[in-house]
Amino acid sequence: MAFAIRFDRTGGPEVLHRVEIEVGEPGPGEVRVRHHAVGLNFADIYYRSGRYPVTLPAGLGVEAAGVVEAVGPQVDGFRAGDRVTYTGSPLGAYSSERVLPAAQLIRLPDEIDSVTAAATTTRGLTAAYLLRRIHPLRAGDTVLLHAAAGGVGLIFAQWAKLLGINVIGTVSTEEKAKIAAAHGCDHVLIHTREDVAARVRELTGGTGVPVVFDSIGATTFDGSLDSLSRRGLLVSFGAASGPVPPVDPMTLTGKGSLFLTRPGLADYIADPAERAELAGELFGHIAAGRIAPEVNQRYDLSDAVRAHHELESGATIGSSVFTL
Incomplete structure (x- = not known):
């Protein structure tokens, strides 16, 4: 019997529980995927805690990798047996298998295993759009990166080095430094x-x-603004310490005519061609060994409560995955 992790109310990690599910057959434009590994992302905490509103009861998780088991009508480009990964809504990746739109899938190169894919699809594509789409960075530029020892941070720093970009990273401990x-x-x-x-x-x-x-938010926001050069850009792409305070536009003027953006991955991979380009660049670097993802925490999917406790406490380093 297939199973999934669900929550019926918002709150701490203890609201998560395992349930048996009937997956069913894929409909038009859909596929059924058996998961081999599931990504654990900080955004999962936002959904579970209620910061990102969802209709309850709900599943959790936006990222997983595995094998296509069945293909519904009107699906082109995928067939049973294909190795795939994905990131994005609808929630429900915390499951042994599921039906989802085929349009979300990314075919996995032979060189990329499912654990690596589940640990890097969301984080890697985030690093990809931050470095390749947000601002026209050039070799020799210096940037500030918060949470430099996190899953996104470690991929970002390696990729930046390939591009000749200097990175000032921030972390919370000597070990992470x-x-x-x-x-x-x-x-x-x-x-x-x-x-x-x-x-x-x-x-x-x-x-x-x-x-x-x-990606830290409330506790780093003011310092981030004060770290920018004239006409600099603050890319606020997460809020691990809480949401940032309201911003008076005159504050941006007074600190040097600054720019502020709050991007989301979904808007940078909505176009299938752009998603394929970014994914191809990401997995190409990983397959060639130019970027080495750090998968430092592996959990059984049934152990989601402990995994969320550890992620939320800041105890994790690099990427975390569930294995099945």
Whole structure:
């Protein structure tokens, strides 16, 4: 019998529970996929806690990799036995198998195993659009990256090094600082004990950086603004410490005519051609060994409660996956 992790009310990790499910056959434009690995992402906490509203009861998870088991009518390009990965709505990746739209699938190269795919599809495509679509970064540019030892951060730093971009990374501990440095960060700041904006100014000769990539949110937002050079761009793409406060546009003017964007991955992979291009670049780097994802936490899918506790506490490093 297939199973899934569901929640009937919002709250802490304890609201998650396992249920048996009937998956059924795929309809027009759909496929049934048996999961081999499921991605664990910080956004899963937002859905579970109620920060991102969903209709309850609900499944959880947006990312998984596995094998196509059945194909419905009007599906072109996929057949039973194909190895695939995906990221995006609808929720429900925390399951042993599921039916979903074929349009979401990305075919996996032979060199990429399911665990690597589940650990890097969301994080890797996020790093891809941050580096390749948000701002015209050039070799020699210096950027500030928060959460540099996280799943996105470790991929981002390695990719930035390939592009000749210098990265000032922030982390919360000495252990994470060593890992971030080993994966491409040119400078690593421990934000829990350093004035990040002051150190960024020091490292850039007083000018600041043209772009800050901030997935932490509330606790780092002001420092991120103060780290930017004139007409710099703050890319706020997450809120691990809580949502950022309301921003008076005059604040941006007063700090150097700054720009602020709050992007979402979905809008950068909505176009199938663009998604294929970004995925091809990502998996090409991984297959060639130019980017080495760190899958440091592996959990049984039935152990979702413990996995969420550890992710939410900040105890994890790199990427986390569920295996089946």
